[in-house]
Amino acid sequence: MNKRESAETMALRAFSWLLGQDDLVGVFLNATGAGQDELSKLAGDPVFLGAVLDFLMEDDARVIGFCDSAGLPYTAVIQARQGLPGGDLPNWT
Numbered sequence: 001m002n003k004r005e006s007a008e009t010m011a012l013r014a015f016s017w018l019l020g021q022d023d024l025v026g027v028f029l030n031a032t033g034a035g036q037d038e039l040s041k042l043a044g045d046p047v048f049l050g051a052v053l054d055f056l057m058e059d060d061a062r063v064i065g066f067c068d069s070a071g072l073p074y075t076a077v078i079q080a081r082q083g084l085p086g087g088d089l090p091n092w093t
Contacts, residue, residue, distance in 0.1 A: 047084075
């Protein structure tokens with residue numbers, strides 16, 4: 001599996017986790033402007049998957065929650081983000 005495929009797989013796992021978080025789904029949909037009826041289509045879009053990881057990285061608690069549930073190191077999210085469109089841009093924060 002190449003870096004892009006691995007990143008997409010990780011983002012899909014994060015997306016699945018996110019959809020299971022009742023307190024975050026609405027916040028995520030509002031932040032992205034996505035509608036619930038579009039989610040299955042958007043799950044195949046690498047740019048959207050990057051937005052999923054960006055949303056997680058906005059809050060340490062989200063990263064910790066996802067990574068703990070998936071048994072991943074906390075750095076896995078940012079590493080996956082780098083493999084998706086826009087992820088190779090510098091982070092100024």
